[in-house]
C-alpha cells in the first residue's frame with residue numbers, strides 16, 4: 001500500500017450514556033444532542049453515527065413535514081460544527097410494533113410499520129446529508145425456533161432491503177450483523193450472511209456490511225477475519241470497533257481493552273487493505289464503564305481512538321522482512337514471540353538469547 005491513510009473517526013450519541021443497565025438505573029445526568037455534538041471535534045471525531053430518532057425524537061408521532069424540519073435543524077447543527085453524518089439507522093427495536101421484530105414479525109401490520117419507519121429513516125438521512133443506512137437487525141430473530149419460519153424470514157429481510165433500495169435509488173445499505181442479544185438467535189449473525197444478502201439484493205453494488213468487533217466475538221468468530229472477508233468482497237463499508245470479554249452480554253468495551261492482540265489484528269487488516277482511503281470512517285461503538293463519573297464519561301472514546309492510532313504505528317513499524325523469513329521457515333512459534341515482543345515494545349532479545357528468533361534449518365519435521 002503506497003498512500004498513508006489519514007484516519008477519520010466516528011461514534012454515535014448513544015456512546016455517551018447515562019449508565020443504566022438491566023439491573024440498575026442511570027448514574028450520570030444526560031447531555032443534550034447539541035451538547036454531545038459540541039464534544040466531537042474536541043475528542044478527535046468528525047463523523048456522527050445516528051439513529052433516526054437520535055435526529056428526530058418521537059418520530060412515529062410526527063407528520064412527515066415535522067420530521068423533515070427537525071432533521072434539517074440537526075443537519076445544520078452538524079454543519080455548524082464541521083461534522084458529517086456517517087449514517088442513519090432506523091431504530092426498529094423500541095416501538096410497541098417491533099416487539100416481535102420488524103421485517104420478520106408474524107404480524108403484517110408490524111411489518112408495514114417497519115417499512116414505513118425505514119422510509120422515514122431514509123428521508124431523515126437525506127436531510128442530515130448522508131446516503132448511508134445502517135441496518136442492525138435487532139429483533140429479526142427468535143427466542144424459540146417454533147415462533148417463526150426462518151426460511152420466510154430471510155425472504156422478508158431481503159424484501160425489506162429491496163424496498164429501501166427502490167424507495168431511494170441513491171441510498172446505500174450497510175448491514176450490521178450480530179448473532180444474539182436482544183434475541184436468542186438472530187437471522188443475520190455474521191458478515192457472511194450479510195454479504196450473501198447483499199448479492200441477492202436488487203442492487204448488490206449498493207449493499208454492504210459493517211463489522212462490529214464485539215458482535216463477531218459473540219458469534220465465536222475473529223473480528224479481523226470477518227473484516228477481511230468483507231474487504232475481499234469490496235463490501236466493508238464501516239466498522240464498529242470495541243471489545244468483548246468472552247461470551248456474555250454485549251459489553252462494548254473500549255477498543256483493545258480485553259485483547260490488545262485482537263485489536264492489533266483488526267487494525268492491521270484495515271490498514272493493509274487501505275481501508276479509510278475511500279472515505280470510510282473508523283467507527284467506534286463503545287460504552288464507558290457504569291462506574292465512571294460524569295466528567296470522565298467520554299474517556300472511552302478518547303482512549304479507543306488513541307489505542308487505534310498507537311496500533312496503526314505498530315502495524316507500520318513491524319519488521320516485515322523478519323516476518324517473511326519466519327513464515328518461509330514455517331517458524332510460527334518465533335513469529336508469535338516476535339509479534340508479542342513488538343506489541344509489548346520489548347527490544348530485540350539480548351546477547352544470551354539469540355538476537356533474532358532462531359530460524360528452522362531443515363524441512364519436514
Ligand code: 3MF
Nearest residue numbers: 089134135136176212250285
Ligand atoms: C447493538 C449495536 C447498535 C448499532 C446501532 C447502529 C446501539 O449491538 O451495535 O448500537 O450499532 O444501532 O446500527
Ligand code: MG
Nearest residue numbers: 176212240285
Ligand atoms: Mg454497533
